[in-house]
Amino acid sequence: MAYDRELAERIRGAISGVEGVQEKAMFGGLAFLVDGHMAIAAGGKGHLMARVDPADGMDLVERPGVHLMEMGGRSMTGWLHVDQSAVDTETALSEWVDRGVTYVRTLPPKAAAKKPMGRKPRA
Template sequence: MAYDPELADRIRELVAGEEGVTEQRMFGGLAFLVDGNMAVTASGQGGLMVRVDPKETDALTDGARVRPMVMRGRAMRGWLRVDIAAEESPHELQQWVARGVSYARSLPAKARNR
């Protein structure tokens, strides 16, 4: 399954003007990075993948629409899968994108490949 280009466009609009934001295709989706740190992705599995403070993982999950990302059978703290479609609430999408951008911005910038 490919990522939803309409959802990617909405994310792009929300991060427009943010300093240090780049896009990169990865994991079948389109990731938006802040200073080299992944913030939010229009996931190739549908919805969003959002990077958050690992300490907030449990408080943000609801077991249905928001759940920890699982990689190789292991839940990854600080990474959430959010079931959201392009046509859903602009406010809800804006909150998730802002949360991911804010956390990614709090991390040290990654050196760029030369």
């Protein structure tokens, strides 16, 4: 499924000014990484995936339209699926973007990925 381009533009606006941001296609969406860590991602139909402090995850799912992210049949407390209804205002969206950025800033920066070396031709 393609990501919601309007939501991606809204996220770009909310995350502008943050240093170390990169965009990357991931999980069928458009992820916004900070220092190599995914902070937030635009998904399809206006929903987003937010990276949060795992200690806060269970409290946050008490909010309407917020669910634990599931991947491979496993719930992930530090990753939340946030419905479009929960990010319908710029204030609400900014809160999720800020939460994601704030959490990933506590993580050590990821080292740049090494490019795989090509096979050496046989002599």
